[in-house]
Amino acid sequence: xxxxxxxxxxxxxxxxxxxxxxxxxxxxxxxxxxxxxxxxxxxxxxxxxxxxxxxxxxxxxxxxxxxxxxxxxxxxxxxxxxxxxxxxxxxxxxxxxxxxxxxxxxxxxxxxxxxxxxxxxxxxxxxxxxxxxxxxxxxxxxxxxxxxxxxxxxxxxxxxxxxxxxxxxxxxxxxxxxxxxxxxxxxxxxxxxxxxxxxxxxxxxxxxxxxxxxxxxxxxxxxxxxxxxxxxxxxxxxxxxxxxxxxxxxxxxxxxxxxxxxxxxxxxxxxxxxxxxxxxxxxxxxxxxxxxxxxxxxxxxxxxxxxxxxxxxxxxxxxxxxxxxxxxxxxxxxxxxxxxxxxxxxxxxxxxxxxxxxxxxxxxxxxxxxxxxxxxxxxxxxxxxxxxxxxxxxxxxxxxxxxxxxxxxxxxxxxxxxxxxxxxxxxxxxxxxxxxxxxxxxxxxxxxxxxxxxxxxxxxxxxxxxxxxxx
Ligand code: SAM
Ligand code: SF4
Numbered sequence: 001x002x003x004x005x006x007x008x009x010x011x012x013x014x015x016x017x018x019x020x021x022x023x024x025x026x027x028x029x030x031x032x033x034x035x036x037x038x039x040x041x042x043x044x045x046x047x048x049x050x051x052x053x054x055x056x057x058x059x060x061x062x063x064x065x066x067x068x069x070x071x072x073x074x075x076x077x078x079x080x081x082x083x084x085x086x087x088x089x090x091x092x093x094x095x096x097x098x099x100x101x102x103x104x105x106x107x108x109x110x111x112x113x114x115x116x117x118x119x120x121x122x123x124x125x126x127x128x129x130x131x132x133x134x135x136x137x138x139x140x141x142x143x144x145x146x147x148x149x150x151x152x153x154x155x156x157x158x159x160x161x162x163x164x165x166x167x168x169x170x171x172x173x174x175x176x177x178x179x180x181x182x183x184x185x186x187x188x189x190x191x192x193x194x195x196x197x198x199x200x201x202x203x204x205x206x207x208x209x210x211x212x213x214x215x216x217x218x219x220x221x222x223x224x225x226x227x228x229x230x231x232x233x234x235x236x237x238x239x240x241x242x243x244x245x246x247x248x249x250x251x252x253x254x255x256x257x258x259x260x261x262x263x264x265x266x267x268x269x270x271x272x273x274x275x276x277x278x279x280x281x282x283x284x285x286x287x288x289x290x291x292x293x294x295x296x297x298x299x300x301x302x303x304x305x306x307x308x309x310x311x312x313x314x315x316x317x318x319x320x321x322x323x324x325x326x327x328x329x330x331x332x333x334x335x336x337x338x339x340x341x342x343x344x345x346x347x348x349x350x351x352x353x354x355x356x357x358x359x360x361x362x363x364x365x366x367x368x369x370x371x372x373x374x375x376x377x378x379x380x381x382x383x384x385x386x387x388x389x390x391x392x393x394x395x396x397x398x399x400x401x402x403x404x405x406x407x408x409x410x411x412x413x414x415x416x417x418x419x420x421x422x423x424x425x426x427x428x429x430x431x432x433x434x435x436x437x438x439x440x441x442x443x444x445x446x447x448x449x450x451x452x453x454x455x456x457x458x459x460x461x462x463x464x465x466x467x468x469x470x471x
Pocket of ligand 2: 183184185186187190191192193227228266
């Protein structure tokens with residue numbers, strides 16, 4: 001299959017950033033589907049369970065507790081969950097035969113949306129809990145030991161962040177920090193406001209403290225996360241309300257911070273101070289994920305996006321004036337109810353005008369309970385697929401062109417892991433491109449300079465120039 005832009009942030013992933021722990025009494029196996037927010041949540045869940053003696057294992061068969069951290073954004077989420085639960089049942093039975101017990105928990109947005117229904121369809125599940133309750137995991141696990149089918153889909157009054165322990169071991173030099181959660185925008189296609197709840201920003205000081213602890217552990221790249229991260233409005237210790245730009249500026253003051261990224265942004269929350277932060281803060285990477293969803297004004301209105309294509313294009317122009325090498329990534333939905341061929345053409349036209357370095361694109365999927373799912377004029381699956389293919393071809397061309405434009409230049413690369421071939425390492429460019437270089441394993445975790453020799457659809461090949469940051 002032709003390589004191209006990813007259609008899902010982290011497609012059906014089992015998160016391999018969770019390394020098995022040594023010397024722990026009980027074994028925890030986690031599978032994480034969906035966005036980076038879920039990856040962050042899984043890391044924090046394992047932090048919450050560590051004091052109870054749970055250490056991570058990659059092997060579901062030997063686990064005492066399995067947590068499936070689910071995503072509900074597109075269809076087949078529930079089917080995928082139930083098929084995985086069926087597979088795990090065998091491990092549960094084997095464990096029981098040997099006198100042990102494997103507890104099964106479902107977390108994340110499918111858990112929030114389906115609640116009791118999960119226990120009804122899969123009685124082998126011990127615990128179902130939503131994204132806002134995982135700080136209560138110790139007591140929920142305790143309850144699930146004694147009672148069958150514990151369900152907790154509350155939106156508690158307290159913020160989970162106030163009750164989480166400090167993060168445990170950090171793997172790698174790049175870390176996620178969740179700063180904002182939930183959403184009040186209610187795009188008519190989206191489940192997030194229902195599964196993650198209202199928009200909340202974490203206060204400034206705990207965020208800065210978390211960043212400092214990560215830097216103390218060797219992290220050099222901070223990825224700020226939120227469903228609408230640029231809507232961030234956290235309260236400082238003196239009671240002032242800080243924007244995301246101000247938070248980024250404060251984080252960048254520590255010279256150990258080499259790279260800052262943030263995701264996901266909404267066009268309506270892209271304020272001038274954040275645009276200027278791209279101009280003024282060297283550590284802020286020149287890459288912006290700014291979903292627009294559609295290039296057609298009637299469709300944008302039906303989606304309740306509350307911005308027009310002109311607003312979006314003006315914003316891009318402003319950003320590129322402030323930061324000429326800024327690369328853009330986006331999200332697109334094709335086949336929203338009522339989308340005509342001319343609406344779709346408007347989306348292609350917007351892509352041509354804006355120019356993307358990468359993009360995530362999806363066929364519209366009716367999510368139960370969302371306003372758009374009840375609209376007439378649902379688009380036939382074959383039409384959606386055909387539009388998706390055309391849109392992706394256009395974005396692939398742009399992505400290839402963007403990658404080609406880096407050939408001959410020297411880029412900073414944060415080396416992350418070994419490549420497929422012996423002697424190769426893979427890292428990330430400032431624009432999130434994968435860069436492959438020949439380098440010794442000892443350079444994993446270092447920021448190096450690489451001259452780019454060749455570009456492919458999804459990666460760059462480079463030659464190591466020098467280690468520019470060793471620590
Ligand atoms: N807050 C971000 C924004 O406003 O653009 C998006 C966050 S959403 C979790 C991630 C992406 O999933 C969306 O940008 C959208 O493209 C896609 N998505 C959400 N609901 C969808 C649906 N019902 N069908 C297809 N794609 C969907
Ligand atoms: Fe969903 Fe983003 Fe719209 Fe909020 S702004 S409803 S998260 S697509």
